[in-house]
Amino acid sequence: LTQLTYLDLWNNEIGAAGAASLADLTQLTYLDLWNNEIGAAGAASLADLTQLTALNLRNNEIGDAGAAALADLTQLTSLDLENNQIGDAGAASLAALTHLTYLNLSDNPVVGSTPFSTMRRLTSLNLKKTKIQDLSPLRPLLERGLEAKWEEYGSGNGINVYDCPLIHPPPEIVKQGQAAVLNYLREIDTQGVDHLYEAKVLILGEGGAGKTSLLRRLYQANRPLPAEEESTKGIDIHRHQFANREGKPFQLNVWDFGGQQIYHATHQFFLTKRSLYILVDDTRNNSKTVHDEGFKYWLEVIETLSERSPVLIFQNEKAGRSKSIAEAGIKGRFPNVIEVYRGNLEKHNAATKLEEAIRLHVQKLPHVGDAVPAQWVTIRSELEKIKKGQPFISQKDYFQLYASYLEEDRPKALRLSQYFHDLGVFLHFQDDQLLQRYVILQNDWATEAVFKVLDDEPTKSRKGRFTQADCQRIWAHSTYADMHPELLALMEKFELCYKLPDQRPDTWLSPQLLSPSAPELFKDWAKPDDLVLFYQYDFLPKGMISRLMVRKNHLVRQPDLCWIDGAYFEHGNSELLAGLMDSGQEIELRARGPQRKELISVIASDLDTLNDSFEGLRDKVRKLVPCICSNCRLSTTPESYEEGRLLKRKHDGKLTIECPESYEDVSVLELLDGLKLDMLPQWDKPAQTGPPGADDRHSASTEGSGSPPLRTIKIFLASSSELKEDRNGFELHFRQVNDRLLKKGIYLQILRWENFLDAMSETRLQDEYNEEVRNCDIFLSLFKTKTGKYTEEEFDAAHRAFKDSGKPLIYTYFMKNIIPTDKRLREDLISLWNFQDKLSGLGHYHTHYASIEDLKLQFQQQLDKLIEEGKL
Template sequence: MNIEKVKKQINNFREHGWTSLDFRNCGITHIPAELFENPNIVFLDFGNDLGIDIKYQNKINEIPNEIGQIKRLAKLNLENNEVIKISDELATLNRLKYLNLKNNKLKQLPEKVANMEQLDVLEISGNPFDILPPEIASQGIDSIRNFFRELKDPDYLYEVKLLVVGEGRVGKTSLSKALIDENYSLEDETSTEGINIAKWNVPQEVAVKYNPEIKRDLLINIWDFGGQEIYHSTHQFFLTKRSLYLLVTESRKEDSHDDFFYWLNIIKMLGDKSPVLMVLNKCDQPVKELPIKEYQNNFDNIKDFDKISLVGLEPHKSNLKAFRDKVIQKATNLPHIGNPLPKVWVDIRREIEELKSNGKNFIPLADFELLCSRYYLSEERADFLSDFFHDLGVFLHFKNDLILKQVIFLNHEWVTKGVYKILDDPIVIENRGIFTDKDIERIWKDSEHKPKTVELIALMKNTKFDLCFKVGSNKYLVPRLLPVDQIDYLWDKDQTTAKFEYRYKFMPKGILTRLIVKLNEDIFENNYWRYGVKLNHENTFALVREYYFENKITISLIGDSVKEYLYILRKNIASIHKDYNELEFKEMVPCSCSYCEKSKKPHFFEFKVLKKYEVSGKSNIVCDESVEDVDVNLLLSNYGKELSKRKLVVCENLNAEILNSLGFLNLDFLPEKDSFTVFGRVLSDSQIIGIRDKDFILDSEKKAIESENPNYCILNYYCIENYLYHPDNIEELQLQGFDKESYIEDIKKYKNEKILVIAQKLDKARSTFYELKIHGEKYRDEKNSTKILEKLRSDNFFDFYEFLNMKDYRKNYLGKFNLNQDCLSSTKWFKDSIENLLIRKVKVNI
């Protein structure tokens, strides 16, 4: 346990009244009871970083009833814990706007929690829910609420996806046909191009033998994947969770261990915990032995290993029947079989299948919305269903793509065959992946794909596939068809200023080619081949190389903005990694000791290890090569230290509570006693943002201070109350009997009554501003200071209001409306005003 961090946070809570507390990576097992004593706490973070040492992992397993006592709680983060139970009292927190429960052990989600009106963000993916489909859980709060609403009338979808994978020419297609047809006779099958999809209907009287809960026929959709390596480009987007896998080889084929480990790893990363049946086909011929125990020791989702033959003779015929029964048994007992779905979704699903059966390969989005409207689903609810069907693999709909959003591809097989007509074209292959508009016309001239040329090319370019990019007005390039041999390029190793590496336990094929597509605009003078690319961005060069057989990707950088461009590279690689489940890799940074800086083969530290040192408060780490002490902070700052998910914003004491209540997802507002302390924190740490009241600071002074301190923000009005009591903010509340002009007149009256008092303390107040005191003429614009009083004497609202202290406003006119701070800070106008101020002045991403 990180006792010191826990003590510090509790101390800040008790002695300083902090309302935003960070217990991340502290190794605690329950929410500290002391916290329930203060209803004013706004933000609690009990999350864990992935990969953190076990002794620092929080293992909270319950959100207790006492959580309801923290009435002002706006944000609660418990990601990567062990929560199995949520108290219904959580739903009584009517200010809670952000709740993160990702990667816990929840089987049930209280519907009343999902339906909390003020909750803006609900993160619950990665939990083993009994009813809530993972595809819905990952789509966000609106989709979750919609699911609960639709589930009032449930039905059951008895449908399974069976994925048949393996290298080419091992009999996958023949086996697929033999499963469907018990009387299938072995014949010479053509090699599968892309994907073949077939339906296997298992009668209810057969399926019920293995699962008595099944109430109708079981539909097994068999996806037969082509084995050639180029087809792996799209396979990875159709290998899904909650499926059954057959990994097929044949007795004659001399598959290497690498082939099996490739497929088993791909299934593990894309299929998650989906069961795998390994199959040795053509066992009537001389049989090779496979180290099945070794595979099972490494992949616990391998459920069995069978040897079969399709020759139709005994005992092979009996073995095949037994294997067929085993497939049915495994399929009928997949965890999602029998889970309820909204009946209307099941009905629409059946209509979509009927469209496919009638030869429809795609439909306009408008047709899908019309279909949904016949079942009384609004356009918004149809949109949620589209997301679910896309994630489930019912159809393809890329609604965030400007070109693709208006079309729904019903037939995956049709899509992939169209794509591979281009990828398999001899002329395109000979041209090393280059194809033109004329090539597209030639390839699809007499094809059923011609009417959707624009959409299919857009799909190939889509960030989900990253198959190609445009290289001219009418040319495209497929990086996976580039030459494998390294080209000649210029790179000065002695001038390299930063290196970074990804080292994988298993590296999926195509990571670098997808990166080339994503960053194609940065490619420097066509310097690329299948396993490398040279990039240029704002006078910064990067050389990125893939060493497939060494399971690593290396990055070398030179230039003016090395750290910034490395962040861009890491961000794009991370987006590719997200497509894989539990992809195991290490981020490595080179040592900067005196020996390693001169060495051609420096020692590399694992980034995660450096983070552990940072969390533990250890400032130095020993280089294995030189045995020198190396500064951990220097290593992290120079080589892509991870940007925090949240930014720390220090502000004057009472403002923190108000600003935290707005629920900005990555901003934590912490109170300091005055503006002097806020500015001191900003000067001492460039990673901290400071925000203070404007008071009597001139706009010219504000501009000078902020330009030299980009992490410092000064309000546009005297204080935060000027925003709360601004006439535009009050107007948004739509109070009955409120008249904006009368309200402004009341503020003007208050100002005129206070003008002499303000004039008397103006100079003295300005002399206390720390920013103006320590930098003197650098910031101070004394010659224009008289303009403050001139503006205050004006009766023009827009002149005087920025310097009027609304903390002391009597609120005579507003008294009859009985307004409180919670009400005033709940408006869109107030939130937008603060958000725009921070974005514009501090350039943070809210």
């Protein structure tokens, strides 16, 4: 086969020996060996295939030695080396491949980016999940317009650095986009670098445990311990400075939390990542192990909300009383617990050791001390000075300040404030029309205002309802004057309240202050035919249902029927009750009425988004679907199945599951049916201004991310009638694929026309038909023994459209191993071969498939490739 130019062998376990036998195919220009375990030796045998322009060696463990063997393939324009254990040495040997336009090195332990800086023709460089820290060597590429991107499933062009441990520039800058990246690199060039030494320390623990006392012993030596009745309201932020290892001033912002129950529901906004936590344990309580509430609750909160920030435990030996705790057990379960300190706070030096530990650990926090352009640090300290006298400045004043240190440039100034916001230095909500007009310098000014409402007795007695008049009273203090609309916007942004529709005077509702118990009406509400979904949490952050209610308030018609732990949603004649179960660890969604499926999908999708917004919750929530066997249907305590396991069954084609109680086989598809619609109904308003999402739980929050916008990929599936089964199997497969792709924001829509085709004769609606073909993204046709007149016509229509507009992408799959038996079949086959000839003439490569399984796999991988390369 020495004249071969095109060879695709992916997924064949050919190994190093198999690769070796390809060494003579020196005319090859295209070679795909994805997933073949060829290793370094296999890669070495390809070294003479110097005509290659495209080579795919994904998942082959070729390592540095393997990469070195490719250095002579200088004709390559496309090279895919994802997941190959290639490090810096390997990357360096690729530097000679200067013709590359596409290079994928994702999932390789590469640290330095210098080897790519000379690949001047690159349009797509994928460095996802590598160890790249510094992008400055890539500046020539970036300046040329190659965009740095932080995208898990990115489109093809640009430099993707998703999940890289970036320092230079920090990920926050990359996420702001190309202009921010270039600005960062250029400013460093002209100003040099400086460092922001600043960190947040949070003191947590039960009310009365001694948090405020500890703060005084740590940093307020001349103040006495607080009196019994002097309990902290809201949050107190104390600032402290010390000299760091380099002798530079290091700024600590120490947050002392009040103990009120209500504040727990707002924790998600303050318990930020990249902070140091101190948990105060009162030695007079009985908490000793990780199972005791005193440790469990707080450590779970910190682990879930702060993404495993480090924790120091301080045992307050009140009245000299000590207590031994199961330290090893606690550290085993919560590896972020670093050390336990103890002391009697009556003594002045009780916290000396802890204070040393704090200094040590804040300097180790991620991103503390990152290099940034020198003037940024100056601007930061100017703002710090202003902050002493006033809680916020107008955006206009901020622009002015920026312009007095750097050239006036509003977009640049906004990017800088976004960066400070993301780091938690101050608050600037740029995506909110009202809030964007102010840079909030004193975080506690904002949080105090919020707590004042949540703590307001008249508002509490009205079960969370308040009007503008109440705001006048609650925010009477001069620092809040003229800022009421902004403060309300802030509360709405934090999902702490929403404006009730059609109320005079204007009235807001804060669901955290609703009645603690469910209305009588809901006592025996459950009915056997309800559509139900459970969420089971290992740890459930407080306030989840209230936030769900704020998010979905357009579906709340009767707020009086809602309570702290339950919300009642309605749409048309359908209703849904979302309630916290008695265990306190489960949320139940129960829907009924004609649109119950839509309603439960809509609410579940928002609850999913809320859950996802807590990175630490990922492994702590399970979605359970109740059993629908004849017994369970009638039972009030049905068995249930984890949604993930049902989806796995569906994926693996095991379409029944046995009820553990009745042993009845239940249909998996029926269990899943209706709980998650492929597409949410139109009537559900999309959330406009995003509520706090994945990255913005902390006080420094940006716009909500939510789920990515849904992109529909239309696939036209054509085949002759003899392949009906394959087509059916294929379509079922697509439905399964959809579940996975939806997470990436992609929805596959399959257009099947065979029913239409069968009915069609003279009256064929060719135009309408062609229109459909033209409008789809992928045109897929399956062939067996014959082409079928219609299928071929469809192909022609698709091909014409492709030539005109580059759409749709055309894939043709031919079933393999057809042996002609009778004459008729032979004729069909000849038509088929003729068609294949025609395809080749059109420069279109067709593919063979052996079985439906093979077809699924092939198309699946093709689709993944297309999505990843951004061709769809």
